[in-house]
Amino acid sequence: MKKIVFIAGSLRKGSYNTQLMEMAAKKLSSAFICSFIDYSDIPLLNQDKEFPAPDSVARIRDEIRSADALWIGSPEYNHSYSAVLKNLIDWLSRPVVPGDYSTAAGRGRLVALSSVAGSSGGSFSLSKLRELLEMLSCTIIEEQTLVALGSRFGSEELVLTAEEEKSLSAECDALANALA
Ligand SMILES: Cc1cc2nc3c(=O)[nH]c(=O)nc-3n(C[C@H](O)[C@H](O)[C@H](O)COP(=O)(O)O)c2cc1C
Numbered sequence: 001m002k003k004i005v006f007i008a009g010s011l012r013k014g015s016y017n018t019q020l021m022e023m024a025a026k027k028l029s030s031a032f033i034c035s036f037i038d039y040s041d042i043p044l045l046n047q048d049k050e051f052p053a054p055d056s057v058a059r060i061r062d063e064i065r066s067a068d069a070l071w072i073g074s075p076e077y078n079h080s081y082s083a084v085l086k087n088l089i090d091w092l093s094r095p096v097v098p099g100d101y102s103t104a105a106g107r108g109r110l111v112a113l114s115s116v117a118g119s120s121g122g123s124f125s126l127s128k129l130r131e132l133l134e135m136l137s138c139t140i141i142e143e144q145t146l147v148a149l150g151s152r153f154g155s156e157e158l159v160l161t162a163e164e165e166k167s168l169s170a171e172c173d174a175l176a177n178a179l180a
Contacts, residue, residue, distance in 0.1 A: 002179050003033040005067035009074035009085035009125075011040050016116035017073035019158040020147060020168070024071060024114070027172045032179070037063050045090045051098055057091050061105040064092055069110040069179055076117035076125035081132075093136055108137045112175045114145040114168070116158065121148035141178060143171040 006025060008018040018036070025034035041056045043049070053061070064070065074081045092106025101107060111133055115122020126144055133140055145167045152158065160168065 001031070001033050002068040003035065003066060004028060004069045004071055004175070004179075005063060006034065006036045006071045006073065007039075007085070007088070008036070009072065009082045011084055014156060015073075015075070016147070016149065016158045017075050017114070020114050020116050020145065020160075021071055021073040023160070024112075024145075024168055024172055027169065028176065031176060032068075035063070039084075039088050042088065042091060044087055045094075050094060053091070053094075053096065060088070061092065061096065064105040064109075067109075069112065069175060071112045071114070071175070072129065073114045073116070074122060074125050074129055076115060076120055076122040079120070079124035079128075081125045081129050085129075086132075089132060089136075106136060106138075109133075109139070110141075110175075110178055111138045112141040112144070112171060114147075114171065116147040116149060118153065119148055119150070121146035139178075141171065141174050143167070143174040145171050 006021045008015055010017050028034055039060050043054055074085060093104055095101050096103040113126050113129060115126050123146055130140055147164050
């Protein structure tokens with residue numbers, strides 16, 4: 001079975017972005033192994049401490065390498081993606097062997113994107129994330145799911161509208177087709 005690794009751009013317990021990806025994982029789990037990574041222990045990237053990479057980074061790189069596709073659920077912070085997500089992607093963009101970028105776990109990957117955010121629904125965040133991932137030669141699924149929280153902000157459980165549910169299903173189908 002092929003594997004999809006889900007990455008939340010929010011470290012928050014109860015994150016809406018994690019909740020949305022859990023819904024996607026539920027839809028995809030009959031055909032794919034779905035797992036979520038916890039990268040809350042990786043340090044800020046420091047080129048003085050890259051080679052060898054810290055154990056926490058090596059572990060995350062192994063998990064990312066084991067995936068056939070990645071799904072990134074990004075919140076929007078000030079019209080961009082979060083700093084923790086950028087730090088993770090920076091680590092994944094770097095080689096394990098100095099100078100040999102074919103050893104970088106995060107380059108050239110198949111990626112699906114979603115965002116739950118305030119009023120914008122994360123459209124600014126995802127357009128910037130697309131630009132970043134394209135720079136890393138990733139193939140990005142065209143379909144994406146945007147959820148503008150509106151009056152749902154503050155509720156514990158994320159409940160999707162019919163339109164958002166449709167968008168998520170279409171994105172899951174597109175990713176499944178790309179992995180077929
Ligand atoms: C620092 C910060 C900046 C934010 N900026 C935006 C923004 O520019 N646009 C937006 O729609 N929501 C913005 N938000 C709201 C978050 O995107 C929203 O709370 C989202 O649900 C957080 O994701 P999470 O539930 O997965 O933690 C911001 C939140 C924070 C903490």
